[in-house]
Amino acid sequence: MQERHLNREKYFKEQVYTTQKYVIPFIEECLALNANSDVLEIGCGEGGNMLPFLDLGCKVTGVDFSKGKIENAHQYFENHTNKANLTLLCDDIYNVPGLGKFDLIIIRDVLEHIHGQEVFFKKLDMFLKPGGKVFLSFPPWQNPFGGHQQMCENKLLSKLPYYHILPAPVYKFILKMGGESEAKIKGLLEVKETGISIERFHRILKDNHYKTDKKILYFINPNYEIKFHLKPRKQSALLSEIYYFRNYLITTCYYLVSLK
Numbered sequence: 197m198q199e200r201h202l203n204r205e206k207y208f209k210e211q212v213y214t215t216q217k218y219v220i221p222f223i224e225e226c227l228a229l230n231a232n233s234d235v236l237e238i239g240c241g242e243g244g245n246m247l248p249f250l251d252l253g254c255k256v257t258g259v260d261f262s263k264g265k266i267e268n269a270h271q272y273f274e275n276h277t278n279k280a281n282l283t284l285l286c287d288d289i290y291n292v293p294g295l296g297k298f299d300l301i302i303i304r305d306v307l308e309h310i311h312g313q314e315v316f317f318k319k320l321d322m323f324l325k326p327g328g329k330v331f332l333s334f335p336p337w338q339n340p341f342g343g344h345q346q347m348c349e350n351k352l353l354s355k356l357p358y359y360h361i362l363p364a365p366v367y368k369f370i371l372k373m374g375g376e377s378e379a380k381i382k383g384l385l386e387v388k389e390t391g392i393s394i395e396r397f398h399r400i401l402k403d404n405h406y407k408t409d410k411k412i413l414y415f416i417n418p419n420y421e422i423k424f425h426l427k428p429r430k431q432s433a434l435l436s437e438i439y440y441f442r443n444y445l446i447t448t449c450y451y452l453v454s455l456k
């Protein structure tokens with residue numbers, strides 16, 4: 197397990213860096229962000245993705261069902277100049293009454309953890325203003341660390357790519373032999389269960405009448421710049437269009453989508 201997974205403030209600052217430098221410029225090519233913008237983040241965690249939007253004067257709402265992460269977020273934003281524009285809710289997004297509608301919904305590195313992604317998208321439009329957009333980033337399931345095995349305590353298993361795509365019983369056996377706890381194994385198997393490919397994501401968009409306004413498929417994730425000092429690199433146009441195979445090489449996908 198990497199130190200950043202234990203140090204939540206460090207993880208918060210990594211999110212701030214990548215959102216400020218890469219996510220916001222990506223969005224602003226299609227959507228102006230200012231003090232009139234209402235922004236919702238689903239699965240906001242401690243709120244690192246939200247801080248750059250708050251800096252712009254946006255009205256920001258974050259929802260996460262982790263009480264501990266929401267408590268951390270309250271601490272991190274305690275002295276922010278625009279904290280009056282921030283609403284933090286500890287709840288399941290399906291259960292929040294009267295949440296309202298938003299110009300932008302952020303779902304960054306969360307989609308691959310959601311059970312029933314098809315159902316999730318059927319309900320997502322209830323939170324969108326007319327002309328509103330949804331930013332999503334997610335790692336294709338088959339990429340080298342698409343199983344989030346970097347979370348393993350075992351140093352070898354945390355650095356070993358691709359073995360998460362083995363059949364579940366074999367994957368579970370390897371994790372158990374590596375000394376991972378039952379709780380960790382359960383969590384990693386859950387990620388395996390909810391993992392998503394680019395092709396299935398496109399089908400979900402089509403079935404729910406969303407169109408793609410902008411996308412970038414990355415060979416080197418922009419977040420790796422702050423994490424590993426690697427320069428972000430887009431996947432080549434040729435490999436980006438090779439169905440199924442591309443999932444094994446792309447480390448993250450950036451999409452901005454809206455209803456047709």
